[in-house]
Amino acid sequence: MKIEINDLRFTYPTGLEALQGISLTIEAGEQVAIVGQNGAGKTTLVRHFNGLLQPSSGSVLIGEWDTKKHSVAKLASRVGYVFQNPDEQLFSKDVGTEIRFGPRNLGYSKEKIDELVTRALSLTELSDKTDTNPYDLSPTWRKMAALASVIAMDTPIVIFDEPTTGQDAVNVARIANVIAELRKEGKTVITITHDIDFCAENFDRVIALSNGKILLDGSARDVLGQEEILAQTYVDPPQLTRLGKRLGLKETVRNQDEFLKALK
Numbered sequence: 001m002k003i004e005i006n007d008l009r010f011t012y013p014t015g016l017e018a019l020q021g022i023s024l025t026i027e028a029g030e031q032v033a034i035v036g037q038n039g040a041g042k043t044t045l046v047r048h049f050n051g052l053l054q055p056s057s058g059s060v061l062i063g064e065w066d067t068k069k070h071s072v073a074k075l076a077s078r079v080g081y082v083f084q085n086p087d088e089q090l091f092s093k094d095v096g097t098e099i100r101f102g103p104r105n106l107g108y109s110k111e112k113i114d115e116l117v118t119r120a121l122s123l124t125e126l127s128d129k130t131d132t133n134p135y136d137l138s139p140t141w142r143k144m145a146a147l148a149s150v151i152a153m154d155t156p157i158v159i160f161d162e163p164t165t166g167q168d169a170v171n172v173a174r175i176a177n178v179i180a181e182l183r184k185e186g187k188t189v190i191t192i193t194h195d196i197d198f199c200a201e202n203f204d205r206v207i208a209l210s211n212g213k214i215l216l217d218g219s220a221r222d223v224l225g226q227e228e229i230l231a232q233t234y235v236d237p238p239q240l241t242r243l244g245k246r247l248g249l250k251e252t253v254r255n256q257d258e259f260l261k262a263l264k
């Protein structure tokens with residue numbers, strides 16, 4: 001499902017203009033990373049995709065739906081949003097109930113709900129924790145419960161707000177695996193991240209935001225190679241990309257495979 005954003009501006013009640021004219025199209029099935037310094041407007045932008053925030057001017061279309069004309073509840077059938085902080089999202093007394101909530105709310109049949117919940121539990125490796133209270137889970141597993149509850153809704157568009165922040169390497173790999181599965185299913189995945197290595201490894205397209213505006217938008221290779229421009233939003237290219245540059249490699253490399261290939 002296509003997302004079309006046209007000259008989006010958003011001003012908080014404090015008077016701060018957090019988005020200053022964003023125009024952007026994301027095609028169905030794209031895997032997009034959004035990067036940029038703290039306060040660049042990344043969260044403000046994605047909260048417009050599911051109607052949590054409404055444009056001060058301009059428009060956001062999810063498929064043919066204008067977010068101004070559809071409720072957050074309705075938009076939830078198209079856009080899943082995993083909050084940066086799972087504590088803002090989880091509310092049930094056990095993981096199983098938590099994960100059933102979304103698909104049940106969308107009115108799916110019992111069979112479909114069972115199938116979606118089983119799949120979400122298995123993808124996030126939570127199958128043995130369905131009876132646990134989310135608040136008794138470690139921060140790592142709480143994060144996975146938040147992912148699972150959104151994945152279970154089977155929306156064509158899934159947004160992750162800083163999924164890897166504070167996660168250990170094992171869980172970062174688990175999250176990358178979830179994203180790879182969603183990609184296989186043809187979902188649109190939009191991920192806000194500070195982890196540039198994670199971004200280089202898992203996304204095709206990278207959008208860099210700075211002060212409420214798009215600074216760069218292009219293939220991960222092109223964007224992550226623009227060291228001087230990225231520096232304006234305090235984003236460093238991946239270590240391997242920088243090392244490749246210093247070694248004088250002709251191609252911009254993003255990961256170990258590309259690095260080794262270019263060295264040969």
Ligand SMILES: Nc1ncnc2c1ncn2[C@@H]1O[C@H](COP(=O)(O)OP(=O)(O)O)[C@@H](O)[C@H]1O
Nearest residue numbers: 012014016018037038039040041042043044045
């Ligand atoms: N609820 C709010 N009220 C007022 N200002 C806010 C609010 N949320 C965020 N902001 C401000 O809007 C700007 C963009 O914030 P945000 O979208 O959270 O950035 P990012 O996700 O890129 O770190 C920042 O200057 C931030 O302080």
Ligand SMILES: [Mg+2]
Nearest residue numbers: 042043044084
């Ligand atoms: Mg944010």
